[in-house]
Amino acid sequence: MAQKFLEAGYHLCKIDEKPDIVIVNTCTVTNIADRKSRQLLRKVKEENENAIVVAVGCYVQVAYEKVKSIKEIDISLGNVEKKDIVTIVENYKKNKESIASIADINQEKEYLELGSVTFSEKTRATIKIQDGCNNFCTYCLIPYARGRIRSRKKENIIEEVTEIAQKGIKEIVITGIHIASYGKDLEEDVQLIALLEDLNQIQGIQRIRLGSLEPTIVTEDFAKRLSKLEKICNQFHLSLQSGCDETLKRMNRKYSCSEFKKVVQILRKYFEDVNLTTDIIVGFPGETEEEFKQTYQFLKEIKFYKMHVFKYSPREGTPAAKMPKQVDGNVKEKRSQKLIALSNQNQDTYNKKYLNKPVEVLIEEKKENIWSGYTKNYIKVCVASNLNLENQIISVTPTKEVDQMLFAEK
Ligand code: SF4
Structure with missing residues (x-):
């Protein structure tokens, strides 16, 4: 706009x-x-x-x-x-x-092409490849707000990324509402993995990050092909929402905990030091202490780098809003705190592995003589330096960790 x-x-x-x-x-x-x-x-x-x-x-x-x-x-x-x-x-x-x-958004049958967005980014640009979702998870209003799946034409995506690369932007983040659905509505036979293979060839782009990846798309073959693309970042956001099969069923999520665990194993097999993050909803209707315990145990086992924890809030017009056994606010708060503590602990442990070891950082911004950017697996690194490091990929050795960020000098 x-x-x-x-x-x-x-x-x-x-x-x-x-x-x-x-x-x-x-x-x-x-x-x-x-x-x-x-x-x-x-x-x-x-x-x-x-x-x-x-x-x-x-x-x-x-x-x-x-x-x-x-x-x-x-x-x-x-x-x-x-x-x-x-x-x-x-x-x-x-x-x-x-x-x-x-x-009415449901009348939209094709991806709404707004054109390239090239005015604000310098280092990292967000590329939207699809809109809409057909999944209807019982808590979610997005399909009503965004309509059914509509994929953007491959040639328009490639054109935008090529323009972005010519402007010197080095990293792109592939986004959409449900990127695993990419291509399913197009006449042309194109899937997410084929699109990524094409984007990987665009000169100038050095990193391709996937905004959020639906677990159902990750098969052995998908991960194998993905791992051959040297620009793909070893960081994936896999929305889990609950670590209890019964809760997942009530949410109308399309996988079980064991299937999700398999996905994690596959990604860990093909991507070294992969950073996995997730979203979790606590206090979904009917979530008992026992169900929450199962979620907590599952999360302890998976060890996500970071978890975005949401306390369930009923959205008018969704099936979950009318479900019995809505969970008390105080209970949601307690469960949320417990998961946030676990997330912080995991992040700390993971970050500390990188102390006193060289890491590559793509520098994005500078505040009061401190440059900052991210590693390929999305750890924030702050670098004290008098040099001009803008939009450069540099190698530094972090020596301390404060507030989930690594610190180094150059
Ligand atoms: S949570 Fe995600 S997959 Fe489920 S309906 Fe909403 S947008 Fe679709």
Whole structure:
């Protein structure tokens, strides 16, 4: 959307530079995301009375009437209208009229091509390859907000990555809502692994990171082909959500704990020192102490580098919101704390393995003479140096670890 405004001759500015138009791209993944979206919309209007405030994205898509009734918002747009945002805002500027309703996301049959995004990144760029999800996990609103799976054409992805490489960007992160589905809706016979093989050949790109990988796609053959691509980073985010089969069934996840464990074994076999992270939901309806215990034991065994722990929050319109035996807030909080402690402990142990050993870091930014960036397996490293290290891959030897970051000098 920013790119579209730039192309139409607008100037992008920071929120404290008194903008004429403010676009808030909302999220609805949790109740907290909804709340934050509402708070932000009100805050930007309070601080920029004369600005046109536009709410757009997933929260608007699933709660249009509610969002529209917030008086601080001038224009509310769903996910389909993103492509026409400039025209809609310009019409509003002329006659103060917004659109009457938003389009149903399920009518979208093809990936909405917004074009290349090349204006802001210097080191690491996010490349979106698909949208939507057909899975309908019982707690999740995303299929309602994003619609069914739509894959981006391979040639458009390759074109964007080639442009990015020419700008000197070295790392790309492949994202989507459910990237394992990539290609399933395209006429052309193309799968995620084939796309990655093509991207691996683009000159200038040195690292390819997968944003999140659904466990169901990881077979022996997939991992073997993936491991032959030298640019693929040995870091994978595999959403587990629960380490108890009964809970997984109620969540409508499509794997069992033993299948998930097999995936972990395969990745550990093909990728040296692989860094595995995950998402876990605690306090899913009906999660008993015994079920949580099973999850905890499973997580202890798998030893993820980092776990993003979410306390279950019912999303109106999903099957899980109506399930019996909703779990008390205090219980969720206790379970969450327990998993966060385990995650911090795992991260500490993993990071310490790299003390006094050389590591390669792609430097992304500098703050007060300290450069920072990530290793290929996504450990944050801070480097004290007077040299200009911007966007370089350097070798350093960390000597200490503080707050889950490694520190070195150059
Ligand atoms: S796989 Fe499940 S959790 Fe992920 S977006 Fe689809 S429905 Fe939501």
